[in-house]
Amino acid sequence: MTDRNDRLERLLGPTGPDIGCEECFERLDEYVELELQGRDAEARIPGMRAHLDGCPACREEHESLHALLS
Amino acid sequence: MTVTSPVPVERNWVDSLRADGIERDDALADLHDLLLRAARFEIGRRRAALSHVRGEELEDLAVQAADDAMVAVLAKLDSYRGASRFTTWAYKFALLEAGVRVRRRAWQAREVVLEPESWPSFEDEGASVERGHEAAELLGALQSAVREALTPHQREVFTALALNEVPIDVLSERMGTTRGALYKTLHDARRKLRAELTATGHMEEK
Numbered sequence: 587m588t589d590r591n592d593r594l595e596r597l598l599g600p601t602g603p604d605i606g607c608e609e610c611f612e613r614l615d616e617y618v619e620l621e622l623q624g625r626d627a628e629a630r631i632p633g634m635r636a637h638l639d640g641c642p643a644c645r646e647e648h649e650s651l652h653a654l655l656s
Numbered sequence: 657m658t659v660t661s662p663v664p665v666e667r668n669w670v671d672s673l674r675a676d677g678i679e680r681d682d683a684l685a686d687l688h689d690l691l692l693r694a695a696r697f698e699i700g701r702r703r704a705a706l707s708h709v710r711g712e713e714l715e716d717l718a719v720q721a722a723d724d725a726m727v728a729v730l731a732k733l734d735s736y737r738g739a740s741r742f743t744t745w746a747y748k749f750a751l752l753e754a755g756v757r758v759r760r761r762a763w764q765a766r767e768v769v770l771e772p773e774s775w776p777s778f779e780d781e782g783a784s785v786e787r788g789h790e791a792a793e794l795l796g797a798l799q800s801a802v803r804e805a806l807t808p809h810q811r812e813v814f815t816a817l818a819l820n821e822v823p824i825d826v827l828s829e830r831m832g833t834t835r836g837a838l839y840k841t842l843h844d845a846r847r848k849l850r851a852e853l854t855a856t857g858h859m860e861e862k
Contacts, residue, residue: 589780594794594859597776597818599846601862606843607836614748615740640846642841643755643824650698650751655744 599640603633610644618651631643669742673733690743693778694750695721702755705762713714717761728753749833759823768830770812773820775799801852810845817842 605613613631620627628635638645672683695718699706706714726751727814735746775798778791816822817838828835853859 591777593776594798594853596849597798597846599818599843599854601850604843607834607839611748611752613739613746619744621739634831640843641824643759643835645757646702647748647751650701650755651744651748654694654697654747654751 600636602636604636604640605631605633606637607641607644610634610641611647614644614648614651618648618655621652622655669746670733670736673730674790681791684726687729687746688722690727690746691725691750692718692722694747695719695725695754696753699749699758702758702762705758709761717757721757722750725749725753733774756825759825760829763823768816768822768827769820770816772802775819796854797853797858798849801849801856805848805852806845809842810848813838813841814849816844818846 599619611630613634617631617634620630667683669683669687673687674680675683694701698721699714699718703714717727725746736742741747775795778794779788780791802814806814813827817824817828823833824838828838831838850859854861
């Protein structure tokens with residue numbers, strides 16, 4: 587059942603609060619620096635993780651900023 | 657493409673960019689170097705999507721992305737609040753501009769289809785006949801929910817982004833809208849589909 591559920595969940599995206607693309611971009615720098623400092627970035631910016639899970643373009647930018655600073 | 661060394665981050669960028677004369681000119685030149693470095697980095701990471709594109713064109717894309725990022729950074733300078741280092745804040749503009757260009761260039765000659773090109777299979781390999789029936793039923797329920805629960809615009813956006821995997825920046829360009837507006841439509845469509853599939857017993861409530 588898990589594979590099937592995973593496929594459906596991926597299609598339907600995350601549940602719960604999602605900050606959207608504009609706020610994601612606005613706070614991406616802060617979020618990535620918190621992550622790199624080993625701090626709880628999601629607690630500081632709730633809804634960012636759900637957005638990154640649901641939006642491939644914002645996810646790519648998050649991964650790239652992370653990689654650029656690492 | 658060559659990647660230059662990072663520009664030192666210790667300087668007071670905001671003051672230098674607001675200064676006059678040589679101090680500002682130097683800061684602008686350094687800022688452009690920094691943005692170009694980030695744009696080249698992003699295009700290098702996404703190079704697989706542009707394997708058919710020549711090196712000079714990739715460099716052009718990087719320079720255009722850095723130029724537009726520079727305009728955006730200067731326009732938004734007043735909104736920089738110091739929540740991160742200035743260089744981190746500036747980098748994201750270049751990564752955005754470069755990423756958007758890569759996605760749009762990769763799809764330049766491709767048609768954006770707003771009708772489902774394929775539906776996901778919910779069948780598990782080697783599953784029993786009974787499980788195969790369940791998978792077919794789930795697919796039917798999803799297709800019915802897409803057809804009946806969504807508005808025509810939500811259906812097109814969900815189909816393009818979630819089913820056909822069109823990059824959101826490509827769709828926003830073709831539809832004349834923004835990434836944020838499209839994502840909001842996708843989010844609303846997904847919520848409706850989830851509610852419909854939960855109501856018909858195909859998903860558990862979360």
